[in-house]
Amino acid sequence: MIGLPSYLVLAALVFSIGLFGVLTRRNAVGILLGIELMLNAVNINLVAFARFNGDLTGLIFTLFTISITVAEIAVGLAIVIAIFRVRRTVEADRLDLLRG
């Protein structure tokens, strides 16, 4: 029988992998992909807690986080495209417009 800790450790692993991607990717789209992985790991946690505690609230929260993630990725990619229009690059290291 697979218990709750197995799902939580799996989610923690996926979260760490996503964090690694966010920290190491140079391309802004690659960073967004890492953020997607991290949010996905959170969803696994929510659903696992909801299932093992017999509570519906975690499932509702998962629906909300999925929707918010979709909105976030849409705005994020729109910003990436807008940055690309201005700077002709999406390399995160070269996006230093706000540097003082």
Place this chain on the structure above:
Amino acid sequence: MTLETVEFWVVAVVLLASSLAVVLTPNLFHAVLYLAAALVATGVIFLLLDQPFLFAVQLLLYAGGVVTIVVFAIMLTERLVGERIRQTSRHLVNGAIVAAAVFAGVAGFLLQAPLTTVRPQRRLQEEPRDATVAIGRALVGPFAVTLLLLGVLLVTALLGALHFARGEE
């Protein structure tokens, strides 16, 4: 070893392998395809947790919608430059150290936390196995205001994305 255990380990291996491929593959387009695989594997984990409705939502919104718009963004930003859609990584060692430290912290917390390891099977026999009806009732009942706020958020995000991507003219 029961069938459920085998299913969990197979899905876990697929999920971890595709997640690693997302952050390690040099080709950005391949990374998006691996992300689609990871998202579908997450949906299968929802299935293992007896949530077929969330599996459908995951497929529709994540694997369908998110992957599509990411592919579009890559084609808009990379093809125009004429370069290969390759990407390099930096600070690999530092990133690995930070990620491993975060995982160690979470895992250490998990080891100490008193967690229920037994699924409440009894509730399943009393209630219908599918939680979709209960989710729908809760969305228009206790969570109705949140659902409305979510609609406002989606419209705002749509307008914001249009504003950013529209250009100067």
